Amino acid sequence: MPLFGPRAFTLRIPGGPTGGPFGDNKLVYHDEFLSTEIGQTGTQFDGLGHIGIQLGKDGDKSEMRFYNGHTAAEISDAYGLKKLGVEKLKPLFTRAHLVDMVALKGGMMDAGQEITSADIKAALAKQNMSESDIKPGDAIMFHTGWGSLWMKNNDRFNSGEPGIGLDAARWVIEKDLALTAADTWAVEVVPNPDKSLAFVVHAELQTKHGIHNHENLIFDELIADKKYQFVYCFAPAPIKGATGSNGCPIAIT
Amino acid sequence: MPNEIKGEELQGGMTTTDRRTLLRTAGLAGAAGAALAGTMHGKFSLAPVSEAQAQTPTSMPKGTDKPWWPSKWGKDDEAGASNHITPEKVLDAAKWIKDGKIYKIGRV
Numbered sequence: 060m061p062l063f064g065p066r067a068f069t070l071r072i073p074g075g076p077t078g079g080p081f082g083d084n085k086l087v088y089h090d091e092f093l094s095t096e097i098g099q100t101g102t103q104f105d106g107l108g109h110i111g112i113q114l115g116k117d118g119d120k121s122e123m124r125f126y127n128g129h130t131a132a133e134i135s136d137a138y139g140l141k142k143l144g145v146e147k148l149k150p151l152f153t154r155a156h157l158v159d160m161v162a163l164k165g166g167m168m169d170a171g172q173e174i175t176s177a178d179i180k181a182a183l184a185k186q187n188m189s190e191s192d193i194k195p196g197d198a199i200m201f202h203t204g205w206g207s208l209w210m211k212n213n214d215r216f217n218s219g220e221p222g223i224g225l226d227a228a229r230w231v232i233e234k235d236l237a238l239t240a241a242d243t244w245a246v247e248v249v250p251n252p253d254k255s256l257a258f259v260v261h262a263e264l265q266t267k268h269g270i271h272n273h274e275n276l277i278f279d280e281l282i283a284d285k286k287y288q289f290v291y292c293f294a295p296a297p298i299k300g301a302t303g304s305n306g307c308p309i310a311i312t
Numbered sequence: 313m314p315n316e317i318k319g320e321e322l323q324g325g326m327t328t329t330d331r332r333t334l335l336r337t338a339g340l341a342g343a344a345g346a347a348l349a350g351t352m353h354g355k356f357s358l359a360p361v362s363e364a365q366a367q368t369p370t371s372m373p374k375g376t377d378k379p380w381w382p383s384k385w386g387k388d389d390e391a392g393a394s395n396h397i398t399p400e401k402v403l404d405a406a407k408w409i410k411d412g413k414i415y416k417i418g419r420v
Contacts, residue, residue, distance in 0.1 A: 060419065101419055107391075113373065124380075127389055128379060148392070149395065194404075196397065238393065265392075266380070271394065276417045286415070289408060290406070290408050308418050309414050312413045
């Protein structure tokens with residue numbers, strides 16, 4: 060799968076089978092050993108301890124602030140975050156609205172191409188969905204087409220991506236939503252149109268507003284069935300002190 | 313024979329020197345690699361670093377003009393927007409289940 064820089068995903072199943080036979084019933088078994096940034100590879104859900112903002116001097120952990128002002132000095136620990144671990148989140152079961160940007164733009168969006176709040180409104184109208192039907196605590200998801208590069212052209216996939224910018228982020232905050240998601244590795248536009256900003260939507264939504272983010276989703280079947288509204292269901296892996304979670308979110312119609 | 317031994321000593325000396333040079337070079341390369349790893353790799357490989365490095369201790373970073381805490385869910389909250397998921401919210405969401413069909417929207 061596409062990975063970023065030195066991130067790793069290595070699965071090994073020793074033995075073949077790993078063990079057995081046990082007992083007179085001759086039971087054999089397989090175990091896997093996995094080495095990875097478990098919350099930050101593949102389909103990944105960002106927890107609230109993932110992204111922070113440095114307000115003080117370089118290296119001053121008491122002014123590296125995360126969600127709710129928690130500081131790196133308080134939460135950072137080599138053996139797992141002491142606060143804001145992904146296990147602290149409540150399982151998510153909420154209404155989700157899927158925005159088909161490919162249909163709106165007439166094809167796959169390109170890296171650095173921003174999804175604006177005007178785009179969201181236009182896409183909703185095209186899909187015969189009412190903006191007023193989006194309620195606090197709902198999820199908004201973006202099909203940009205960029206996911207079609209997955210395992211086809213990983214270098215291009217990783218090189219940047221289309222996504223939401225600060226304008227759409229403000230719309231998400233005004234709507235008081237619980238989650239953003241997309242078929243991309245960051246959900247937000249990379250590079251940002253303002254070249255001096257780095258992953259600023261992550262900081263705006265997650266750090267400042269506690270709004271969750273689910274990356275590298277796939278909507279092809281939903282789009283094929285024209286299912287733009289569904290229940291999104293996901294419980295982050297309960298790993299104490301983890302920055303995010305792998306796992307398979309589901310859409311229920 | 314003496315020439316051969318001398319040759320071996322010379323060769324050995326060169327090997328030692330080469331190894332020392334290699335270690336020194338490796339050390340420098342390692343340090344450079346570590347520095348690069350901080351800026352060039354990972355999800356944040358496209359992140360400009362000049363802005364952050366140019367910050368003065370008293371200035372807020374671009375895009376931040378005031379503290380964003382305490383959270384509306386309380387000063388000690390660690391659950392963020394997942395707090396939206398109340399029993400009422402779950403029952404409201406469940407109204408959208410009509411077909412009973414489940415789509416896996418995670419990648420393999």
